[in-house]
Amino acid sequence: MAGAAEAINDGSGELVPVAAFVDEEHRTRAGRSQVYDREKKPIRIGQPITFHSRVVTVSPLLSSHSRQHRFTPHLLEMVLKSFIEVHPDSHFPIQNLPYGVFKREPASDPRPAVAIGEYVLDLSVLASAGLFHGSLLRNSDCFNQVSFAPHFFLISTNSWNWGVLRGRKLVQHCKSYCQSQVPYVLAAEESILRDNASLREKALVPMNQVQMLLPITIGDYSDFFASKHHAYNCGVMFRGPENAINPNWFHIPIAYHGRASSIVISGTDIIRPRGQGHPAGNSLPYFGPSRKLDFELEMATVVGPGNELGKPVDVNEAANHIFGLVLMNDWSARDIQAWEYVPLGPFLGKSFATTLSPWIVTLDALEQFALDAPQQNPTPLPYLAEKKSQNYDISLQVSIVPAGQKDAHVLTRSNFRHLYWTITQQLAHQTINGCNLRPGDLLGTGTISGPEPDSYGCLLELSWNGQKPLSFGGTSRTFLEDGDEVIFTGYCKVKVMVIMLALEHAPGRFFLRYLKNCFSFRLSLLQIVLDCSVKLPPPAATVSFLPPPPPPQLLFIVIRMTALSLAPKLPESLSPPPSPLRNLSRLLFTSLLIPNPPPLLRYRRPSDLTWSALSSGRSPPSIRKPITGRNSSNARHDLRFSILPIAIIYAESLQILDRVETVDAVRSSALEKMKINEALMRLLFRLDAVPGLDPNVRELRRDVSRKIVGLQEILDAVSDSRVEQWDGHLRDWDDIVAGLEQEACKDVGGGHEMERFCAENLGFQCLQRFLRDQ
Numbered sequence: 001m002a003g004a005a006e007a008i009n010d011g012s013g014e015l016v017p018v019a020a021f022v023d024e025e026h027r028t029r030a031g032r033s034q035v036y037d038r039e040k041k042p043i044r045i046g047q048p049i050t051f052h053s054r055v056v057t058v059s060p061l062l063s064s065h066s067r068q069h070r071f072t073p074h075l076l077e078m079v080l081k082s083f084i085e086v087h088p089d090s091h092f093p094i095q096n097l098p099y100g101v102f103k104r105e106p107a108s109d110p111r112p113a114v115a116i117g118e119y120v121l122d123l124s125v126l127a128s129a130g131l132f133h134g135s136l137l138r139n140s141d142c143f144n145q146v147s148f149a150p151h152f153f154l155i156s157t158n159s160w161n162w163g164v165l166r167g168r169k170l171v172q173h174c175k176s177y178c179q180s181q182v183p184y185v186l187a188a189e190e191s192i193l194r195d196n197a198s199l200r201e202k203a204l205v206p207m208n209q210v211q212m213l214l215p216i217t218i219g220d221y222s223d224f225f226a227s228k229h230h231a232y233n234c235g236v237m238f239r240g241p242e243n244a245i246n247p248n249w250f251h252i253p254i255a256y257h258g259r260a261s262s263i264v265i266s267g268t269d270i271i272r273p274r275g276q277g278h279p280a281g282n283s284l285p286y287f288g289p290s291r292k293l294d295f296e297l298e299m300a301t302v303v304g305p306g307n308e309l310g311k312p313v314d315v316n317e318a319a320n321h322i323f324g325l326v327l328m329n330d331w332s333a334r335d336i337q338a339w340e341y342v343p344l345g346p347f348l349g350k351s352f353a354t355t356l357s358p359w360i361v362t363l364d365a366l367e368q369f370a371l372d373a374p375q376q377n378p379t380p381l382p383y384l385a386e387k388k389s390q391n392y393d394i395s396l397q398v399s400i401v402p403a404g405q406k407d408a409h410v411l412t413r414s415n416f417r418h419l420y421w422t423i424t425q426q427l428a429h430q431t432i433n434g435c436n437l438r439p440g441d442l443l444g445t446g447t448i449s450g451p452e453p454d455s456y457g458c459l460l461e462l463s464w465n466g467q468k469p470l471s472f473g474g475t476s477r478t479f480l481e482d483g484d485e486v487i488f489t490g491y492c493k494v495k496v497m498v499i500m501l502a503l504e505h506a507p508g509r510f511f512l513r514y515l516k517n518c519f520s521f522r523l524s525l526l527q528i529v530l531d532c533s534v535k536l537p538p539p540a541a542t543v544s545f546l547p548p549p550p551p552p553q554l555l556f557i558v559i560r561m562t563a564l565s566l567a568p569k570l571p572e573s574l575s576p577p578p579s580p581l582r583n584l585s586r587l588l589f590t591s592l593l594i595p596n597p598p599p600l601l602r603y604r605r606p607s608d609l610t611w612s613a614l615s616s617g618r619s620p621p622s623i624r625k626p627i628t629g630r631n632s633s634n635a636r637h638d639l640r641f642s643i644l645p646i647a648i649i650y651a652e653s654l655q656i657l658d659r660v661e662t663v664d665a666v667r668s669s670a671l672e673k674m675k676i677n678e679a680l681m682r683l684l685f686r687l688d689a690v691p692g693l694d695p696n697v698r699e700l701r702r703d704v705s706r707k708i709v710g711l712q713e714i715l716d717a718v719s720d721s722r723v724e725q726w727d728g729h730l731r732d733w734d735d736i737v738a739g740l741e742q743e744a745c746k747d748v749g750g751g752h753e754m755e756r757f758c759a760e761n762l763g764f765q766c767l768q769r770f771l772r773d774q
């Protein structure tokens, strides 16, 4: 500390050199109560030291007179050393002792722990050895619990006067026993664990020999949407730059309720979800494994003490309800999400999995990396207006090890500081309606994207919804592929320089003065790593009986028909009308559900099949009757190459005119009518191309073709009615369709039975409903 001698004396008083810390940006930081002499020996508060032949007492005034500097106890810990060898690049130096839950063996009980270097420190062993003091922890079995929820959060209700010690004070109290005593037992100077070989062996377990588990029991999980850059980018993609961010976004921390049951710990394989995606053109929706599997770079708040139902948390008190932060990947299937999310928000596109990092980093540990949150404009409503609005300087990055490769490639670098809505605003907003949060609840931040294209937090943005593939390591990606491994890393790094500060002793006052850098060293802090991988889903059991490969549309039919087959039996008098279309589906269903398809089932006229036959659960005789002279392999061939394509075409035709909106659009737009007409024509062409060697297949093809032609006529009828006038007034649509009913039914192809039924019972509108119901 040679620099100490070069203390600057500005002439206004005596200077006393002590130690403090600054980071790379030269913001001065110092310990609240700990100071050091020239030989780097700690000086206790109140201890007299000699400087320039004068005796000066280091007093607590040191902190109160230096408000322009940031004082946190954790900075002091930077100079703490542990007797455990910790590599300089370790994620877990003694300054960052995050909380996790581990298992020694697959069959052993989970235990709460802190991480130190390459070890986990079993807190239950320290507790059994009597190393935790104080009424709260000494007699508690909280370190034998399987998650931190009871340990840090619920202990209050069991053994502590919740009314006296509330909120953050309680958590701090609990943590102070760990935060102060755990570093203490791990400190180089402390012998209690260092010199007790058998205790050490029991308490310290090599990290590579343990299995990490979810550290908390998560009751509820919500996920916010708090990065402006992410909201803007999604908005531009979905709505264009003019309407990118909805006006409410600037007033409300937007969120959706997530699914807690599928939250998994880092390292758990993710199964690619199946689901529906947007239909292409006029076809059925896509159904199958997601083609747009994505990650979302997020962090999440772990709730500490909850709040009572009906009692919102004040935004300025919200930090008292936060225990710490974890990294979070809100896996997202963009195709499923895009098709389902209007109007109620994300559902199956996100609920299949969410991954957390194993270690909870406390807010206290992060405090030294706090910085001002972005300016909010417009000013939030009073319940969201914070006295001090802060984020944390946490560097975040996502790497990917592409399937079949070994090396990780960084895809994006972002930072927690980019959040527009702070985690305290998120928590206050979530409770403003009186909703209660419970210990261990999880509040995701939403994807944390930065302003630059290489700081976007998900592939949706990075590849601009698949339009700009990312190239790396000789491969490229728009979305994730099976076998890809995704690694999230979060870290706060500070280049610490110990500088000399002086206590300037002016009459009656002390001041801190910056003197000179004496030496610097690098210290990495709070590195937290999350890694997850995705893999192929196992084949779904429900479709194993289908002839390979099952076309997705067919799967859709099977699922619908399964539901139909489970419908309760209805008395004949209440039963739905006989439906040729439904019977057709039933025929296909019956054929396909049989593991070894029988000889091709005979198909007569749809009207041969009655609802009573269907609802009885037995196949009607006409579809049980095998076609004579054909063997089963021919039948399978027909099934795959003839009946299935016809069924798919038929199913697609049902989608074309099945919505009231479509009918309205046809009525008001000639272009819309043309588009639908073209779609129907395309189906007819496809139908024509289906081989019809078997007379039954030909008959089936003819029936479907009649139905499509019938749809064309309905289309004409719908659009013609737009201009038809009667007595100088536009005729009522209901009258028009009722009038058209009788005519159209004759040509729909349903045969005499359907014609009669429609005429007697339903009226022409039934066709819309009828098609919709199929």
Ligand SMILES: O=C(O)/C=C/C(=O)CC(=O)CC(=O)O
Pocket: 223, 224, 225, 230, 231, 234, 235, 238, 296, 330, 332, 341, 346, 446, 447
């Ligand atoms: O802007 C929209 O309409 C929708 C955006 C999203 O749904 C983005 C998203 O996935 C939400 C999230 O970050 O979880």
Ligand SMILES: [Ca+2]
Pocket: 223, 224, 296, 298, 330, 444, 446, 447
């Ligand atoms: Ca999300």
Ligand SMILES: [Mg+2]
Pocket: 258, 329, 330, 331, 332, 350, 351, 352, 353, 354
């Ligand atoms: Mg999720």
